[in-house]
Amino acid sequence: MAEDAGVHTLPITVEYGERELTISPTVVETDRGLVLCDVGPQSAIGGLETHLRSLGYDLEDIWLVVLTHHDGDHAGGLSELNERVDAVVATHHAEAPYVAGERDPIKSDGDRYPPVAVDIELVGGVRIPTVAGPMEVVATPGHAPGHVSLYFPDGNLLVAGDALVADGAEPLDGPKPQFTPDMDRAIESVETLADLEIDHTLCYHGGYVPQGSDRIHEICDQLRE
Template identity: 75%
Template sequence: MGTNEDREAGVHALPITVDYGGRELTITPTLVETERGLILIDVGPEGAVEAVRTHLRSLGYELEDVWLVLLTHHDGDHAGGLTDLLEHVDAVVATHREEAPYVTGKRDPIKGDGDRYPPASVDLELTGGVRIPTLAGPMEVVDTPGHAPGHVSLYFPEGDLLLAGDALVADGDGDEPLSGPKPEFTPDMDRALESVADLAALEVEHVVCFHGGYVDSGNERIRAIAAGRDE
């Protein structure tokens, strides 16, 4: 897993603290290096772009080096800052085809009080199984619906690394650092747990969650969550 001191891995978690919905929230967009430039996995809410810029500069990059923004899903804490980002970069925007209407404004976000973030265009609609070349090896799109209709996670088989989005979380207070999606924010919990079971079938040793960041945990813990042993 890349850090500010170790760029060779090609994947960098970018933990930032933002104000979201009147509360302080720590989130983890992720940066992936490719031969073509940078991929940003999730942007964060409105107001997050400057913190992302600061992280990129600490790695020797600028926002303008981002060529692809990949949204794991349309929730405002992931996609709210997209329009702001696109004022600074000429980047391709990709998300699952089930998520695209929520990002573009054709549909209102499933969660929230109707006060949505500014809509943005989606250039590329993804499906599970798509692989994108990166400096960390191929990055595979994995369908993980439940938390959102077209939620996706990203898997790096060469590094046994999973970018879970909100399919898993790592910000709990319990003994286990990794847990399943939060029921209060997950419209289809049964489908979300089926998605966790799908993730358990992958060879995973390390996970980055949007909520909670990097966790040195993998298959055994993910299988336990899928089986309902989430304590």
């Protein structure tokens, strides 16, 4: 798979709910250690550890966890990870109450993962230094109230979270309506991404796609029809 130097996807197949699910957390190298973008559900930690060892790292090398949003398939394993690693936890300020347990996750039906305190509440425009250049937080709400994507302008690389997906009929597609409570805002977020210079995309559901701005503009047009 083509990747920017210092950015690695960690595809893992896990049991989630009553189905098997393949997810793609991303890890980014920095001078301080690793930034993990999304953790996965409670069953994902072993898979993360195996992938990191293949890259020459351990779980203990993670110093920062950035959650794109609070859904259980992205944040459910955070409590277990924190039992092993003393990592800083960051997410958008609109997602923090769900992660920390002040509110139940929107799609949980009352059954939630163990809450974890949020150390840093992010906003759009924040940049985190990495080996791959600055990692910029892009606010992309809709799939969740404070969903964020992560953009690497030096490599024109987008880590899309669930703002875009790559596990359907199209190599790259818009958010899934059945899992997106506010589709109007989600469409606006895709339009925000279309304004960026993107050559390739990492989706949490579907992994790496060698497509970017041209395809995202097409998705905007389709969603607005």
